Amino acid sequence: MNIAMLGSGFIARFYATSLHAQRRIDRVTMVYSRDKENAARFASDFGLEHFTDNMQEAISHPDIDVVMISLPNHLHEEAVAACVAAKKHVLCTKPLGRTAAEAKRMLQLVEDSGIFGGYLEDLCYTPKFLKSLESVKSGAIGRVLWTKSRETHPGPHSDWFWDKEKSGGGAMIDLACHCIEIGRNYIGKNVKPIEVMCWADTQVHPIDAEDHGIGLIKYANGAISQFEVSWCFRGGMDLRDEVMGSEGTIWINNFLRTGFETFTTGAGEGYVAEKAEVNKGWLFPVGDEAHELGYPNMFTDMFSAIEENRQPQETFYDGYVVNAILDAAYKSAKTKLWEPVILEDWRGDEGVSYEKGNVSYDADHFLIKEEKLPNGDLKLILRNKKTGEMSQKVKYS
C-alpha cells in the first residue's frame, strides 16, 4: 500500500524508519509538512516520490491508499475529517483525541464513512507485551487482579506538547494513554472501566499542565489498573509493565536495561536510544529500537487488517475508551475523588461481577493458603465456611 505521512517530525520519522527498514510492501510515498523544506528533507531521507505543504493534496493524491496522522494532538480531528472526506483509510497516532468528546467525533466520522480506522498504539505491540498478553489469555497467571504500567522520561521534544490547549494536558494525556491501553488489554477489553482515582501535579516545569501523574482505574470485574507517568524522570525512558494474577505474575522491562550495557569514555558521538540523556559512562542502548517499541508488529497488524477487511488489534474505538478514562483521571486529579468513567458508547459486557474463586479444602473449610516452613513443615490456613473462623493445620515433616 502507498502511504501519505502527515507531519515530518519525531514520530513520522520513527514510522517511516520502521516501514522502510525491512523489505516491506507497504511504503511511504508522500509526505505533508507545513514547512516545504522539511517535507523535501523528509522525502529525500526516505526516498519518497512526493512531498507537499498542502495537507489536502497529500491525502487526495490518487496514488495514496492509506494516510498516517503524525501531527500534534490538536490537529488529529481535522486530519481525520479530511481523510473521511477523501475516503482514504486512516491510521492515527496516540492519543486519538484530547478529550473523549473529540475522540468520539473522530470514531463516528470514520465508522459512518466505512473507511478503515487504526489506532497506532505501539506499546501494545512490543514483542514482550504481545508474548505476555498471550500468556495472560492462555490463563497462565489465572484471573488478572492488578496491572501496573509506567512510562517516565525527562519530557517531550517539541513546544506544542507543553501547551495544554494544543496537547490536551501534560504527561498524562501524552504517556498514560499507553499505560491505560496496556492495562485494558491485560484485563480484557470487554470489561468495563468503572471509575478512576488520580493524583497529578506540576512538580518541576513552569507549565500549566501536570508533569507527573499516578492513577488507579477500577474495572467491573474487580481488577485494578495503575498508571505511573512523568516528564520529570531523569536517566532515559523507563517503560515497564506488570500484571499480577491469581496464579502468577509477569514483569516486563521494554526499554531501559534490556540486557545491552555499554561503557564509553565519550569518545564517540553516537545516538544511544530515545530520550537517553547522556552518551558517556555506562549506557543502555536498545538493539532494534523500532521493534522493541512495537512499530513493525503494529504496522503488520494494521495493513493486514485493511487487506483482510477486519478490525486491527487497536481501533479508533479503543482510542475513544482511553480518552474517556483520561477524562475521568483529569477530573479526579482536581476533585480528589473517585470519578466515574463516562462512556456514552460502551460495546463490552454490562454489569459488575466479582469472582473470588474460593477453593474448598473439605466440606467445612475453605483453603486460604498453604506454605512450606523453613523446618520442612507444611502449614495450611483454613476458614470455616459457616462461622468464618480462621484456623491452621500443620503437617509435620
Ligand SMILES: NC(=O)c1ccc[n+]([C@@H]2O[C@H](COP(=O)([O-])OP(=O)(O)OC[C@H]3O[C@@H](n4cnc5c(N)ncnc54)[C@H](O)[C@@H]3O)[C@@H](O)[C@H]2O)c1
Ligand atoms: N509512541 C508513540 O506512539 C508516539 C511517540 C511520539 C509522538 N507521538 C504522537 O505523534 C504526534 C506528533 O508528535 P511528534 O513527536 O512527532 O511531534 P513533532 O513536534 O516532532 O512533530 C510534529 C509535526 O507536525 C508539524 N506541525 C506542528 N504544528 C503544526 C501545525 N499547526 N500545522 C501543521 N503541522 C504542524 C511539525 O512541523 C512536525 O512535522 C502526537 O500526536 C504525539 O502524541 C506518538
